[in-house]
C-alpha cells in the first residue's frame with residue numbers, strides 16, 4: 001500500500017498531479033454508444049448538451065471482430081467533436097482481454113486531452129486499479145497531458161464486491177463505481193437472465209389470512225440489487241467518489257426503468273446508464289431533485305437559521321440532521337441548475353411562501 005505521503009504523488013515523471021478532490025460534475029445519464037456503429041456514431045455530435053455524459057463503449061456489446069473499428073471510431077469522434085459541457089468517457093476492454101493494452105496506448109495519446117473518465121470493467125481488486133493507474137500516468141506523461149484522466153470501476157464480480165472499499169481507495173484517480181448487474185449475476189451464480197432490474201420470483205408473501213394457505217395473498221416484489229447498491233453507496237461516500245446504477249436492459253419497459261433508477265437515486269446514487277436514447281430523459285428526470293423536494297429543502301434550511309436546534313415545520317420535527325439532508329438536495333439542485341437551463345427556471349420559480 002502507498003503511504004499517505006505518496007498517495008497524491010504522480011506515478012510517472014512528468015505526469016499531471018492527481019486531483020485532491022473528485023469534482024461533483026452532473027452525470028445523471030452515462031449514455032453508451034458503439035463508436036464503430038455508423039448510425040450511433042452519427043448521432044453523437046447532436047447529443048452533445050442533451051446528456052451529461054457520452055461514453056464510447058469498446059467492451060461487451062461490441063463484437064470481437066469489430067474491436068479495432070470501434071476503437072478507431074472513438075478516436076475520430078474524440079478528435080472531431082466539441083463536447084462543450086458534456087463529459088466524454090470511454091469503457092475500455094477488460095484487463096484480461098487481448099484488446100485493452102491497445103485501447104489505452106491508442107486512446108491516451110490521440111484523445112487523452114478530451115477524455116474525462118475511463119471506465120474499467122470487471123474490476124476485481126485494488127491491483128487492477130493500480131495497474132491502470134500506473135500505465136495511465138506513463139501515457140499521460142508521454143502525451144504531455146496537463147490533467148489526469150479519472151478512473152471509474154464497474155462492479156461485476158463477487159470478488160469485486162468483496163473488495164469494494166479497497167477498490168474505491170486504490171487511487172486518487174477513482175471517480176466512481178457502477179453496478180454491472182449482468183456479469184455480476186453470472187459470477188455470483190444468481191438465477192436471473194436479465195440485464196438489471198427486478199425479478200417476479202424474488203418476493204415476500206403476505207401471511208395466510210385466517211390460516212388459509214390456499215387463499216389469495218398479496219406478494220411484494222423485492223429489489224435484487226438493494227444490497228449491492230447500498231454497499232456501493234457507502235464505499236463511495238467514504239472515499240469521496242460517486243456511485244451509479246448501471247444498465248437497465250429492458251429498453252421497452254420505461255416504467256420499471258424509472259422505478260429502478262429512482263431506487264438508486266433515493267439510496268444515494270448520482271446517475272445511471274442509458275443504453276438507448278429514450279433512457280436519457282428517464283435518468284435526467286429521476287436524478288434531478290423534484291421542484292417539491294427542493295422547495296421543502298429550502299424551507300427547512302430557512303427555518304433552521306444557523307442549522308442547529310429543532311423546529312416544527314408542517315407538523316414535522318426538523319433538526320441539525322434533517323437540515324443536512326436538505327443541504328445535500330439543494331447543493332445537487334444548484335449543480336444541475338448550472339448546466340440545465342430548464343431546471344434552473346423551475347428551481348428559480350420556487351416560492352417559499354405557502
Ligand SMILES: CC(C)(COP(=O)(O)OP(=O)(O)OC[C@H]1O[C@@H](n2cnc3c(N)ncnc32)[C@H](O)[C@@H]1OP(=O)(O)O)[C@@H](O)C(=O)NCCC(=O)NCCSC(=O)C[C@](C)(O)C(=O)O
Pocket residue numbers: 032033034039040043057060061154156179180181182183184195196246247251274275276277
Ligand atoms: C439496445 C440496442 C441494440 C437497440 O438498438 P436498435 O437499433 O434495435 O434500437 P432502435 O430503437 O431501433 O434505434 C432507433 C435509432 O436510435 C439509434 N440508437 C440506438 N441505440 C443508440 C445509442 N445507444 N446511442 C445512439 N443511438 C442509438 C439506432 O441506431 C437507430 O438509429 P436510426 O433511427 O438512424 O436507425 C442499442 O440501443 C444498443 O446497442 N445500445 C447500447 C448497448 C450497450 O452499450 N450495451 C453495453 C452496456 S450494458 C453492459 O455491458 C452490461 C454490464 C454492465 O457490463 C453488465 O451488467 O455486466
Ligand SMILES: [Mg+2]
Pocket residue numbers: 060121156180182183
Ligand atoms: Mg459486464
